[in-house]
Amino acid sequence: MITISHLSKIYRRGVKAIDDISLEIGTGMFGLVGPNGAGKTTFMRIIAGLLKPTTGEISVFGHNLRSYAGKQAAKAQLGYLPQDLGLYPNLNAYEFLDYMAILKGITGGADRRRQIDTLLEQVRLTDAAKRPLKTYSGGMKRRVGIAQALLGDPRLIIVDEPTAGLDPEERIRFRNLLADAAAGRTIILSTHIVEDISQSCSDLAAMRGGKVIYRGSPQDLIAQARGSAWTITTQGERPNGGLTIVSTLQLATGVQYRVLGSPDGNYDAAPVEPSLEDGYMWLMTQRETGVPA
Amino acid sequence: MALSQMAAVVRYELLMAWRRRALLVMGGFFLLALIGFTAMQPPAPVELAGTVQVDTSTDPPTIIQEYSAVDGLTVEELNISLNLLPNTQLVVTMIAVIFPVLVAITVVVFFAESIPLDRQYRVRELFDSTPLANATYLGGKLLGAWAALGLTLLVVMISFGILARLIVGAFDPLTYLQAWFLAVFPFALTCTGWSVLAASGAGSRRKAIMIGLVLVPGAMILYALFSIQFWAVVLDVGSRMSADEPLTLTALFGEAISQSAVMQLWFLASVAALFLIVWAWSRVRG
Amino acid sequence: MAATPSPHYWPFAWRMAFRASSPWFGIISGAIFLLMMIIPDLRGRGVEVALPLIAGIQAALLFSPDDEPALEMQLAAPRPVSYILYERLAAVLIAQGIVGVIGTILISAITGVTPLVVVIGWLPPTIAAVGLGLLGTFISRRSSAGVLAVILVIPSMFLGADLLIMRFPELFPLHFFFQPMFAAIGAGYFNAVPELLYAINRIAITLLGVLAMLRLIFGMRNAESLLGVNRKSD
Numbered sequence: 001m002i003t004i005s006h007l008s009k010i011y012r013r014g015v016k017a018i019d020d021i022s023l024e025i026g027t028g029m030f031g032l033v034g035p036n037g038a039g040k041t042t043f044m045r046i047i048a049g050l051l052k053p054t055t056g057e058i059s060v061f062g063h064n065l066r067s068y069a070g071k072q073a074a075k076a077q078l079g080y081l082p083q084d085l086g087l088y089p090n091l092n093a094y095e096f097l098d099y100m101a102i103l104k105g106i107t108g109g110a111d112r113r114r115q116i117d118t119l120l121e122q123v124r125l126t127d128a129a130k131r132p133l134k135t136y137s138g139g140m141k142r143r144v145g146i147a148q149a150l151l152g153d154p155r156l157i158i159v160d161e162p163t164a165g166l167d168p169e170e171r172i173r174f175r176n177l178l179a180d181a182a183a184g185r186t187i188i189l190s191t192h193i194v195e196d197i198s199q200s201c202s203d204l205a206a207m208r209g210g211k212v213i214y215r216g217s218p219q220d221l222i223a224q225a226r227g228s229a230w231t232i233t234t235q236g237e238r239p240n241g242g243l244t245i246v247s248t249l250q251l252a253t254g255v256q257y258r259v260l261g262s263p264d265g266n267y268d269a270a271p272v273e274p275s276l277e278d279g280y281m282w283l284m285t286q287r288e289t290g291v292p293a
Numbered sequence: 294m295a296l297s298q299m300a301a302v303v304r305y306e307l308l309m310a311w312r313r314r315a316l317l318v319m320g321g322f323f324l325l326a327l328i329g330f331t332a333m334q335p336p337a338p339v340e341l342a343g344t345v346q347v348d349t350s351t352d353p354p355t356i357i358q359e360y361s362a363v364d365g366l367t368v369e370e371l372n373i374s375l376n377l378l379p380n381t382q383l384v385v386t387m388i389a390v391i392f393p394v395l396v397a398i399t400v401v402v403f404f405a406e407s408i409p410l411d412r413q414y415r416v417r418e419l420f421d422s423t424p425l426a427n428a429t430y431l432g433g434k435l436l437g438a439w440a441a442l443g444l445t446l447l448v449v450m451i452s453f454g455i456l457a458r459l460i461v462g463a464f465d466p467l468t469y470l471q472a473w474f475l476a477v478f479p480f481a482l483t484c485t486g487w488s489v490l491a492a493s494g495a496g497s498r499r500k501a502i503m504i505g506l507v508l509v510p511g512a513m514i515l516y517a518l519f520s521i522q523f524w525a526v527v528l529d530v531g532s533r534m535s536a537d538e539p540l541t542l543t544a545l546f547g548e549a550i551s552q553s554a555v556m557q558l559w560f561l562a563s564v565a566a567l568f569l570i571v572w573a574w575s576r577v578r579g
Numbered sequence: 580m581a582a583t584p585s586p587h588y589w590p591f592a593w594r595m596a597f598r599a600s601s602p603w604f605g606i607i608s609g610a611i612f613l614l615m616m617i618i619p620d621l622r623g624r625g626v627e628v629a630l631p632l633i634a635g636i637q638a639a640l641l642f643s644p645d646d647e648p649a650l651e652m653q654l655a656a657p658r659p660v661s662y663i664l665y666e667r668l669a670a671v672l673i674a675q676g677i678v679g680v681i682g683t684i685l686i687s688a689i690t691g692v693t694p695l696v697v698v699i700g701w702l703p704p705t706i707a708a709v710g711l712g713l714l715g716t717f718i719s720r721r722s723s724a725g726v727l728a729v730i731l732v733i734p735s736m737f738l739g740a741d742l743l744i745m746r747f748p749e750l751f752p753l754h755f756f757f758q759p760m761f762a763a764i765g766a767g768y769f770n771a772v773p774e775l776l777y778a779i780n781r782i783a784i785t786l787l788g789v790l791a792m793l794r795l796i797f798g799m800r801n802a803e804s805l806l807g808v809n810r811k812s813d
Contacts, residue, residue: 068576073424076424080418084415086414086415086416086419087416088309090312333742402727406723499722505726506636
């Protein structure tokens with residue numbers, strides 16, 4: 001269990017990245033969504049013990065992250081995949097994972113080898129394991145990052161944009177991998193790909209301007225947009241009148257827009273069942289216009 | 294666990310340094326420089342500690358001048374080999390006096406990027422998410438740099454020993470080893486330690502190199518301190534010579550090297566102090 | 580839409596060039612020059628001591644493919660990537676040139692030596708040091724190697740090359756800090772006029788620097804090599 005109470009983070013020069021967040025995160029997959037600059041990465045770095053909060057308390061499995069000992073104890077149970085992942089270019093995947101495994105406290109050689117072999121198999125890098133990391137594609141590097149986050153069977157896994165750069169097949173594989181790993185663990189998944197959340201998380205929070213503006217299930221978020229999602233087909237002119245365009249599709253007969261809002265009678269609008277993306281967009285537009293979610 | 298972590302940092306530092314060919318380039322440069330300097334020595338009479346002047350170009354070598362301190366002594370009474378002593382003086386001068394200048398300049402720039410490179414490769418965030426303590430990380434990086442340098446110097450020491458034997462002839466191996474282990478190694482480790490630790494806060498290679506450059510004058514001051522003391526002791530030997538106290542290699546270099554070693558201990562203590570400062574600072578910054 | 584025709588020349592990004600070239604190295608050169616002016620024996624050689632060393636270090640930090648941010652984007656841009664080098668090199672020459680010109684004027688005024696003689700004293704070794712620093716970094720892809728090349732070669736030349744040419748006089752064209760006095764001594768040995776020996780040395784040193792820079796400019800045309808895609812080490 002992760003307990004966060006009145007957490008704030010103010011960077012030098014007064015930039016407020018996190019603004020008085022209180023939250024409890026239990027076991028299972030927890031999704032974190034929000035626009036760029038919402039404070040998601042700062043929030044996750046604080047939970048990972050990389051940043052010190054300016055005010056507030058945070059406890060990870062009963063370890064207070066304000067104390068050094070608490071932070072070290074929490075890190076012993078953490079798997080972390082940062083957004084901006086870096087690897088040593090002249091080590092190979094096996095060596096890099098071995099290095100990370102030792103730093104994570106897996107000191108038994110046989111256990112380490114077994115875990116590394118299993119993870120390399122899971123991320124489908126067994127054949128490339130002995131190649132230098134600098135020869136890897138972006139997606140392969142990401143997979144090494146995922147493997148290192150899962151090393152040591154951590155109780156808490158924090159992954160920031162884990163599927164960025166992965167092809168659709170790998171994305172689905174990784175999503176399933178995380179979903180399987182979620183049993184009895186806490187996994188915090190931050191992403192811009194809302195579909196990843198809808199497919200794997202039962203609980204999510206949406207952030208904006210350093211605050212949590214929504215906390216609940218993906219279904220509840222979808223329900224908020226119900227009755228506000230429409231498709232409008234025009235001959236090319238963009239629908240206006242306070243509508244938010246979610247997607248545009250060029251058809252032989254015209255242009256089909258998926259919109260959020262209340263279209264007036266000028267358009268031939270057909271109601272559609274909203275997706276999580278619609279719910280997320282609905283939430284963000286309501287915030288922009290000052291309507292409470 | 295901390296020991297395993299530190300051993301892993303050291304092992305992988307060494308492996309990466311080897312794969313970057315950094316050790317090969319540095320070792321090759323050191324060896325070439327030493328051979329070059331040795332080969333450039335003119336075949337002029339060699340002066341031993343202000344005591345005697347030996348002409349090594351003749352076979353066998355001959356004493357061409359004796360100074361007042363050993364006035365009246367014969368070659369036999371000096372109890373030295375006229376071949377061994379000048380050759381030993383030459384290699385010890387190379388190793389304990391000229392070579393450290395090269396080492397100081399090279400290592401402070403070369404090893405400054407050890408820790409900043411982790412930031413540039415963006416692996417530091419991953420490391421910070423593991424239960425790796427700051428002291429363990431810093432210690433591992435420092436020991437890794439020391440191990441890399443130590444191994445390089447060891448190879449240079451052995452290679453140059455063999456080559457110098459071929460170029461200049463027989464010399465005393467014990468004095469040669471003393472010069473390496475009591476003068477060169479500790480001095481090189483001090484300079485490396487300063488460099489790794491002082492540049493640990495730099496965010497990029499470029500900034501680390503700048504810090505390394507700033508350290509060059511400091512390393513030169515350290516060098517001046519121990520080389521002045523070294524020569525002061527060696528040159529003083531002549532005034533203490535008498536028929537009862539024959540000139541030996543131990544009398545000539547032993548004391549100078551051991552006094553230099555004592556000073557080097559203080560240098561290494563400065564690395565320990567810097568380590569504590571950097572570690573404390575990293576703890577404060579969280 | 581018609582493609583934009585390639586201009587005959589490409590614009591320079593001066594602001595970026597100055598930021599990337601650390602122009603404050605000029606201040607360090609100036610400080611060392613002033614320090615040298617205090618030492619009577621080195622008063623006439625203040626610029627000659629300061630400029631090659633500091634400009635060489637500055638040049639070594641100019642362009643390292645592994646440390647260059649957004650290199651891939653710069654290679655994808657229509658402007659040739661060697662322009663990065665031209666503009667940064669110009670920034671170095673401006674920063675160090677100011678020190679050189681002021682130093683030349685001061686030395687001439689104090690010692691009475693013709694300004695041209697002073698310039699011939701510092702310009703060739705500065706060009707050579709800049710070439711050495713640039714090439715050292717480019718070949719090794721590590722700024723530290725370029726910096727090391729400069730800080731080892733330049734002081735060694737300044738302190739030890741006199742001894743080297745006393746033992747091997749034929750190496751005189753490679754002496755970065757060759758003095759007219761040595762040319763006069765060598766005239767008898769080589770049976771040539773001192774002016775010719777001095778000119779050979781100055782031209783050889785300058786050529787070394789220019790050749791190093793040309794090697795770099797031609798090397799920058801190879802995008803694959805710049806990106807390091809075929810390298811065995813990082």
